[in-house]
Every structure is written in structure tokens, then in C-alpha cells.
Amino acid sequence: MTIAQPTLPLWEDEPLPDHRSRIVARSSDRFAWLRARSQGVTATDVARLSSAKALQSVAQDKILGSGFSGNAYTDHGRAREPEIAKWVRAEHRIEPSDALFHAYGERSHLATPDGLAELNGTLVLAEIKTTASAWKSIPRSYLRQVWWQQYVLGAERTLVVWEQHLDFVPISTEPKCRWVDRDDNEIHQLVGLADQLLRLIRR
Numbered sequence: 001m002t003i004a005q006p007t008l009p010l011w012e013d014e015p016l017p018d019h020r021s022r023i024v025a026r027s028s029d030r031f032a033w034l035r036a037r038s039q040g041v042t043a044t045d046v047a048r049l050s051s052a053k054a055l056q057s058v059a060q061d062k063i064l065g066s067g068f069s070g071n072a073y074t075d076h077g078r079a080r081e082p083e084i085a086k087w088v089r090a091e092h093r094i095e096p097s098d099a100l101f102h103a104y105g106e107r108s109h110l111a112t113p114d115g116l117a118e119l120n121g122t123l124v125l126a127e128i129k130t131t132a133s134a135w136k137s138i139p140r141s142y143l144r145q146v147w148w149q150q151y152v153l154g155a156e157r158t159l160v161v162w163e164q165h166l167d168f169v170p171i172s173t174e175p176k177c178r179w180v181d182r183d184d185n186e187i188h189q190l191v192g193l194a195d196q197l198l199r200l201i202r203r
């Protein structure tokens with residue numbers, strides 16, 4: 001499969017409307033949140049879009065359902081996220097968020113960042129992870145997720161925060177974190193892949 005070159009996003013040369021006007025659902029209403037996510041391309045979907053083969057796999061899961069409902073690792077992540085979010089708020093002034101947003105000009109491009117704030121007039125996001133591995137760098141799949149969220153929200157930076165655990169017990173009293181800046185070249189590629197994914201699932 002040839003991966004088509006993406007077109008420029010509609011917002012490229014114009015200011016974005018306030019992100020709060022583009023809330024689709026909230027994860028606190030899980031039924032509405034899951035239903036809205038099923039009808040578009042989310043950051044979780046985009047994280048997997050590493051190749052043409054991966055594109056086909058994600059499309060199949062979107063059409064048929066992946067059958068994955070969680071495991072001990074995802075359960076641990078859900079349990080720890082609120083506690084890590086408290087640290088993010090205290091240390092970096094980024095508020096937790098459960099809102100699902102759509103991109104300006106494309107209601108099928110969706111993202112639910114773990115946190116967001118306007119700092120010095122700039123919108124920034126937070127993404128929280130738990131891991132059993134020691135990261136030397138942020139995994140590429142998570143970077144794709146971060147860049148997608150930046151595109152959907154119109155954000156400039158994301159604080160990626162991760163807590164390592166051993167047998168589901170955190171190994172440190174504080175998580176680690178690193179800022180990731182917006183990369184429009186990567187975003188343009190992801191927008192093109194997402195649009196191909198939408199075409200596959202809407203056949």
C-alpha cells in the first residue's frame with residue numbers, strides 16, 4: 001500500500017477556536033465516550049499507525065472490535081493515573097482532564113489528553129503512563145499519541161509523565177517526566193494516515 005501525502009490541516013494559517021468549544025464527550029460518561037471514540041480516529045489508534053500493515057490491522061480492529069477489554073497492566077494504570085495526576089497538578093500546574101476533543105475542521109479526529117493547562121498564554125498537555133520497563137527514551141508509539149493530541153487540541157508542548165513499577169508497586173516516590181515539543185512534520189504524516197484509516201473503515 002502506498003501511503004498518501006497528507007494535506008495541510010485546515011487550521012494551518014488561521015487561529016484555532018477555543019478548545020473547550022470542541023468537547024465531544026467525557027470519560028466519566030463511559031458509554032458516550034466509548035461510542036464517540038468508535039466513530040473516529042483517536043490518539044490510541046494513531047499510536048499504532050507505524051506502517052501500512054499496521055494501518056490495515058487498526059482498521060480491522062475498528063471495524064470488528066479488538067476484543068481487548070484490559071488486563072492487570074491497564075487496571076494498574078487506571079488506578080494510578082489519578083494519583084500521578086495530583087503530582088502533575090502540584091508540580092507543573094497542569095489540571096487533569098477527562099474530555100474527548102475533536103480537531104478543528106474534522107470531527108472524526110479525536111483525542112483525550114490526561115491533562116491540560118494554559119501556561120503563559122500557551123496551551124500545554126499532559127500524558128500519563130505507567131510502565132514495568134525502564135525507559136531510556138519515550139517510546140515512539142507514545143510520541144505519535146502525543147503529537148496527535150497536540151494537533152487535535154492545538155497545543156504546543158506536552159509533559160509526558162511516567163511511573164515505573166515492579167510487580168505493580170511504584171519503584172520511586174515521584175514519577176519521571178519530559179517535555180515533548182510539537183512537531184508539525186510528524187503531525188502532517190499522522191493526519192494523512194488517519195485519513196486513510198477513516199477511508200478504510202468507512203468503505
